[in-house]
Amino acid sequence: MGDIQIKKSSKTYDAVIVGSGAGGGMSAFVLANAGAKVLILEAGPFFDPIKHSQQLKFSYESPRRGAGSKLRAFGDFDAAYGGWELEGEPYTRKEDTKFDWFRARMLGGRTNHWGRISLRFGPKDFQPDDGYSERWPVTYDEIKPYYDKVDTLIGVYGTKEGLENDPDGIFLPPPKLRLGEMFIKKGAEKAGVKVIPGRGSVLTKALPNNKDRGACFFCGQCNRSCKVYADFSASSCLVIPALKSGNLEVISNAMVREVLTDDKGLAVGVSYVNKDDMQEYQVNAKTVILGASSCESARIMLNSKSKTHPNGLANSSGLVGKYLQDSTGASLSGMLPQLMDRKRYNEDGAGSIHLLGPWVLDNKKLDFPRGYHIEFGGGMGMPGYGFGGDVPRVNGLVPGPDGKMKEAGGFGASLKNDYRRFYGTNVGMSGRGVGLARIDNYCEIDPNVVDRFGIPVLRFHYKWNNDEINQAKHMQETFQSIMHAMGAIITSGERNASNDWGLEAPGKIIHEVGTARMGDDPKKSVLNKFCQAHDCKNLFVVDGSSQVQQSDKNATWTILAFSMRTAEYILEQRKKQNV
Amino acid sequence: MNRRDSLKALTIGTLSAEVLLKACKPKDENAAVVKKDGEADRPQNELDRNKALEEEKFFTDHEMATITVLADIIIPKDEKSGSASDAKVPEFIEFIVKDIPDHQLPMRGGLRWLDVQMLNRHEKPFTDCTAEQQIEIVNEIAYPGKAKPEVQQGVAFFNRMRSLTATGFFTSKMGMDDIGYVGNKPNQWNGVPDDVLKQYGLSYSERELAESVSF
Numbered sequence: 097m098g099d100i101q102i103k104k105s106s107k108t109y110d111a112v113i114v115g116s117g118a119g120g121g122m123s124a125f126v127l128a129n130a131g132a133k134v135l136i137l138e139a140g141p142f143f144d145p146i147k148h149s150q151q152l153k154f155s156y157e158s159p160r161r162g163a164g165s166k167l168r169a170f171g172d173f174d175a176a177y178g179g180w181e182l183e184g185e186p187y188t189r190k191e192d193t194k195f196d197w198f199r200a201r202m203l204g205g206r207t208n209h210w211g212r213i214s215l216r217f218g219p220k221d222f223q224p225d226d227g228y229s230e231r232w233p234v235t236y237d238e239i240k241p242y243y244d245k246v247d248t249l250i251g252v253y254g255t256k257e258g259l260e261n262d263p264d265g266i267f268l269p270p271p272k273l274r275l276g277e278m279f280i281k282k283g284a285e286k287a288g289v290k291v292i293p294g295r296g297s298v299l300t301k302a303l304p305n306n307k308d309r310g311a312c313f314f315c316g317q318c319n320r321s322c323k324v325y326a327d328f329s330a331s332s333c334l335v336i337p338a339l340k341s342g343n344l345e346v347i348s349n350a351m352v353r354e355v356l357t358d359d360k361g362l363a364v365g366v367s368y369v370n371k372d373d374m375q376e377y378q379v380n381a382k383t384v385i386l387g388a389s390s391c392e393s394a395r396i397m398l399n400s401k402s403k404t405h406p407n408g409l410a411n412s413s414g415l416v417g418k419y420l421q422d423s424t425g426a427s428l429s430g431m432l433p434q435l436m437d438r439k440r441y442n443e444d445g446a447g448s449i450h451l452l453g454p455w456v457l458d459n460k461k462l463d464f465p466r467g468y469h470i471e472f473g474g475g476m477g478m479p480g481y482g483f484g485g486d487v488p489r490v491n492g493l494v495p496g497p498d499g500k501m502k503e504a505g506g507f508g509a510s511l512k513n514d515y516r517r518f519y520g521t522n523v524g525m526s527g528r529g530v531g532l533a534r535i536d537n538y539c540e541i542d543p544n545v546v547d548r549f550g551i552p553v554l555r556f557h558y559k560w561n562n563d564e565i566n567q568a569k570h571m572q573e574t575f576q577s578i579m580h581a582m583g584a585i586i587t588s589g590e591r592n593a594s595n596d597w598g599l600e601a602p603g604k605i606i607h608e609v610g611t612a613r614m615g616d617d618p619k620k621s622v623l624n625k626f627c628q629a630h631d632c633k634n635l636f637v638v639d640g641s642s643q644v645q646q647s648d649k650n651a652t653w654t655i656l657a658f659s660m661r662t663a664e665y666i667l668e669q670r671k672k673q674n675v
Numbered sequence: 676m677n678r679r680d681s682l683k684a685l686t687i688g689t690l691s692a693e694v695l696l697k698a699c700k701p702k703d704e705n706a707a708v709v710k711k712d713g714e715a716d717r718p719q720n721e722l723d724r725n726k727a728l729e730e731e732k733f734f735t736d737h738e739m740a741t742i743t744v745l746a747d748i749i750i751p752k753d754e755k756s757g758s759a760s761d762a763k764v765p766e767f768i769e770f771i772v773k774d775i776p777d778h779q780l781p782m783r784g785g786l787r788w789l790d791v792q793m794l795n796r797h798e799k800p801f802t803d804c805t806a807e808q809q810i811e812i813v814n815e816i817a818y819p820g821k822a823k824p825e826v827q828q829g830v831a832f833f834n835r836m837r838s839l840t841a842t843g844f845f846t847s848k849m850g851m852d853d854i855g856y857v858g859n860k861p862n863q864w865n866g867v868p869d870d871v872l873k874q875y876g877l878s879y880s881e882r883e884l885a886e887s888v889s890f
Contacts, residue, residue, distance in 0.1 A: 141718060148716050152859055155846035159725060160774050161767065162846070167721050177718060255886050269888040272866035278877050293887070300888040313861035439871055440855035445864045478859055479851060481771075484841040488834070492820065505818040507749045507837065515841060519854050 102367070102376040109135045111666070112366050112381035114352045114396065117205030118652050119639035119659045120387025121330030122246075125337065126663035128344035132670070135379060136335065137350040137368055139388070140177060140201030143208060145321035145332045149175060152315060152323075155480045163481035169198070171480070175208035175321035175329070176200035184548030188555045195422075195539075195556035196603035197391060203348060204331030205389065206606065207652065208321040212328060212448035213471065214252045214297040215649035216243045216657075218261030224645065228465045229532060232644045233616045233625040236263065242657035250328050250656070251303045253446075254295035262292075262454045262649075268300050270450070271314070274443045276474040276523050277451040279432055283582025289574055290456045291472075296448025297328035297653075308337060316477070318447025327447065350377070353551055354400040354409075355384050355635065361404030363635045369549045383634045383666060383675055387659065390420070390640045391539050394611035395554050397622075397637075398541045408541075410629035415622050416612055417540050419533040420558060421646045423607040424468060426568040426598040427526040428575035428591065430584035431486070433494045435521040443475050443520075453574075455529075455648045464566040467648045468529025470574070476520035484515045486587045491518070493585055523584055527571035531602070532563050533610055533645045558602040568599035609640030609651050627662040634675045638662050728773045738786050740802050742768055742836075748813055749840040756853040764843035771839065778835065785832025792829065863890035 110132040113120045120136060128134045145151075150173035155161045158172040165172060169179020178200045187197055200206045219236040240263070247266040254267040270293040273281060284291040298318060302311045309332070310324030318327045325332040338344045349371035356365045356378065363384040368377050386393040394417040400409035408416055453470030491514045492504025506514070531537075542555035572591045579586055591598040615621025618630035627642045629635040638659040640651045669675045734742065746759035746768070759765075772778040790800040792812060797804050801812075816822055816829035817837075844850040866887070872878055879887070 150716065154848070154851065154859060156848055156851075159729070159767075159770050161771075161842055163771065163775065165721075165724070165774060167718075167724060253888070269886060271864050272879060272883065272887045272889075275867045275871060275875070275877075278867065278875075278879075282877075293883075314864040315859060315861065317859075434875070439868075439874070440857055441868055441871070442858040442860070442862055443864070443867070444858035444862075476856065476858070478856055479842075479845040479854060481842050481846065482838070483845045485838050487841070488837055503818045504820050507813055507817045508751055509753050511837075512750050512753060515845060516854060 100374075100376060102378060104378045105380060108380040108382065109133050110381070110670070111135070111383040111385055112137065112379055113385040113387055114366060115139075115205065115386065115388035115392070115639065116203050116335050116346065117330050117387060117389065117639065118207050118655045120385065121204065121207070121334035121338075122656050122659035123385050123387060123636075123638045123663040123666075124344055125334040126660055127666065128338040128341040130667050131343060132667070134338075134344045135381070136344065136346045137352055137366060137379075138201075138203050138346060138348045139351045139371075140203065140348065142346065142348045143175075143177075143203040143321075143331050144336060145175070145208065145325065145329060146323050149321040149323050151317050151320045155478060161481045170209060170319065173317070173320050175319060176206055177202045185553070186545060186547060187553050188542045188545055190555050190557040193557050193559050194601040194603070195558040196601055197554070197556070197608075198603070198606045199389070199392070202331075203335060203346065204321075204329045207328065207330040209319045210652065211471070211650075212296040212298055212318050213452070213650050214295055214328070214448075214653045215469070216263045216265060217647045217649055217654050218259075218263055220261045221645075221647035221649070224466075226459060226465050229530075229645045233614055233621075239654075239657055239661070242661045243653065245660060246653060246656045250297055250333055251299045251309075252295060252297045252653075253300045253448075255293045257292050257454075259292075259454055259456065261456075265295070267295075268303075270294055270296075271300055271446045273450050274445055274475050275438070276432065276435065276520075277472055279434075279582045280451060280472050280523060280525075280578060283578045283584070284453065286581040287574075287577040289453055289470075289578055291451055291453050291470075294446075294449035294452045296446060298446045298448050299326045300446065309333070312446055314445055316444035316447045351549055351551070352388065352396055353549070354396060355386075357400070357402050357405060357409065357632070359404070361402070361632055363409075363632055383636065385636045385638055385662075385666075386641070387638045390608045390611045391554055393637050393639055393641050394539055395541070395551075397612065399552055405631065410612075410622055410631040410635055412631050413619055413622055415535075415620070417554075418535050418538045419610040419613050419644075420537050420539055420556070420608060421531045421533050421610040421643070422558075422602045423605040423646065423650075424529040424531050424560070424564045424567055425526060425600040425605040426571045426591070427524060427588070428572060428579065428586060428598070429486075429522060429524045429588045430579045430586045431490055431518065431521040432523055432582065432584050433521070434583065436494065436517045438476075438520050440476065440520075444477070449473065453525075462566075462570065464563045464570065465532065466530035466567075468527040468567060468571055469648050470571075471526045471528065472524070473526075474523035484518070486522075487511070487514050487518050490585060490587055522587070523579075525575045525578065527568070527575070528605060528607070528650065529564075529567050529571070529648050530646060531560070533613070537602070539611065556603075560596070560599060560602065565596050565599060568597035569593075572597045607640075607646065607651050609643035609646050612637045612641035613644050614642040615644065626665040627658060628665070636662050636666065728770060731773050732769075733773050733779065734769055734783075737800070737802070738783070739765055739769065741786050741789065741800075744802055744809065745813075745836055746840045746843070748809065749837050750844045756849050759840050759844050762844045762847035762849040764840050764847075767843035767847075768839050771842075778839070781832060781835055785829070785836065788828055788832060792826075865890045
């Protein structure tokens with residue numbers, strides 16, 4: 097390795113964007129289509145769902161039958177390369193706290209495999225009046241036009257419900273409920289739990305004015321990414337279309353080390369290591385846009401130290417990395433005895449949710465702030481790794497074909513028949529809720545550890561408190577009331593105070609946001625309301641980092657709307673020659 | 676239409692679902708043959724890892740023989756489909772314990788536990804015992820709720836063995852045909868079929884019918 101050199105490019109781009117997920121991809125799409133010369137640096141390989149999706153493979157086409165592996169944590173067919181651990185790229189945790197960090201280094205990032213559950217934040221999410229959670233420097237009305245444009249550009253199914261804090265969008269028609277979901281809906285209504293048709297970025301019909309994307313053919317495999325581009329991935333819907341403008345270049349396997357600044361503290365470019373030749377490179381840009389994911393963007397800023405930015409780039413407030421938030425998550429599984437021996441037919445459906453439980457309750461009557469939404473699922477899916485794992489437990493809970501109870505477990509012809517009888521009877525519910533923004537939940541640079549590129553790594557410090565734990569308890573009570581109302585048998589293990597009501601560890605829901613919060617006061621925030629750094633006017637952060645306080649909705653639709661708005665702001669400022 | 680053809684058709688772009696459905700109507704029965712093609716869609720590090728795992732051998736021949744007998748006791752041939760070993764479940768188990776090393780020690784130790792039980796009782800390892808003797812011990816460890824404390828380790832082993840066998844069998848082509856999974860192909864989801872709605876006394880509301888996507 098005696099021949100390492102730093103290769104400096106002589107070209108200056110209008111914008112260099114770090115990361116190609118929802119945030120980076122949207123900014124690239126808007127800027128390149130407006131004529132700006134844009135470079136995306138992506139830390140992983142190029143990924144095009146047409147070529148690389150595992151869609152329509154059967155479990156037996158995988159030697160591990162679809163199980164997760166070291167290299168693809170969410171399963172052998174899942175689109176996301178990587179997972180909770182990447183070889184040679186560690187992260188650490190402080191004081192026995194927990195945080196798990198899911199990284200998918202690839203074009204489009206984690207948008208290639210996500211659940212496509214696409215929800216707008218509501219007026220109360222931006223301007224909460226609970227006296228507890230913090231307000232954003234923007235209102236829903238300011239962001240609404242961008243949500244509208246995202247709906248039109250990308251496509252989302254749903255129904256107009258007129259709910260106060262779950263704003264309606266410009267919707268494609270939703271898919272009809274599956275059988276299990278019809279039972280859940282009945283049960284939920286009986287239990288007094290609000291449910292509505294799902295909202296997902298899947299083209300149930302061809303998108304008007306878009307000839308590059310096909311309509312959904314209902315394989316239910318959005319997590320594998322879609323070969324006809326019928327669901328939203330930043331790869332297929334933003335970056336690859338933007339390449340056609342001729343104004344966008346993508347360098348893949350480019351692991352960004354830091355943002356380079358000049359004496360005045362302005363960004364002048366980015367340095368990165370090319371994973372293919374392991375050489376060091378520098379590229380120049382008039383504007384630098386970070387969209388590397390909340391934690392990775394914070395890492396880059398904290399590692400970009402200079403005379404004018406001694407605490408890391410744009411970190412005079414000391415808040416880069418602080419207020420890290422992941423959604424809460426808890427779930428409950430059950431089975432519907434009335435569905436035993438059910439008729440077989442293809443109910444794969446859409447790969448996003450068909451049924452959604454929005455948050456509509458009044459917190460005055462509850463012992464926690466804010467709330468959660470519920471995602472429902474179940475049915476006759478493709479058998480994969482772990483298939484039938486519950487059967488030898490639950491076959492002791494319902495009568496056999498002869499009407500008699502039997503001992504749980506077993507083997508042989510009788511057990512083989514039980515697997516058939518129980519197939520498609522499962523139902524599941526998962527809550528995804530607000531994790532409160534707190535200054536003592538954060539990521540920072542570990543002073544002692546570097547990754548295989550020599551880049552200092554992140555160290556996490558994150559704890560839930562009673563707000564989240566009480567919320568998880570409420571989730572479980574709600575799930576149980578629905579299960580009970582529809583006559584389901586609960587198959588999950590016990591959820592109680594000793595296991596925090598099934599509350600997942602921070603990071604597990606992969607909704608991390610908040611590490612470079614926006615605000616009007618530079619002492620209390622990193623970015624202004626256009627995601628522009630207070631301390632560095634040509635630095636923008638377009639992933640979830642800017643989110644002041646997450647909501648009970650998934651972050652992606654909001655990341656897209658804000659990134660689009662930021663890109664338009666950059667274009668305006670360029671016209672005025674401000675950046 | 677096999678997977679390659681249907682993917683070729685799919686990648687044409689905005690091809691309508693009707694065309695796809697028609698193209699896929701002719702009998703699909705050979706669509707499900709396991710093929711080694713399509714590997715260009717995987718990163719090289721995954722292909723390298725799979726190859727390395729395939730080349731390793733974990734279980735001894737004796738252990739594999741024991742796994743085969745147990746798997747066929749758990750899922751035997753019946754009037755509808757073949758046995759676990761007909762569906763190559765033992766080969767799957769050999770692969771998965773190499774892929775997920777957490778299975779290795781419990782499987783190896785559990786197999787040994789079983790042999791020592793049989794040696795003590797019948798002076799022969801499990802595979803050399805009579806079918807009656809084999810079923811006798813399986814009966815003791817296959818029902819967690821009534822198993823005796825002295826065979827708890829056997830129960831834990833059998834739980835794992837049973838799960839791996841079910842995965843191996845029902846994720847095979849034979850097992851999927853048996854369980855009746857008929858998805859994983861382009862189609863138009865039009866809701867629960869009418870006869871099924873009727874069977875459960877359910878119906879979609881007028882609003883759902885009006886607002887949902889219909890074909």
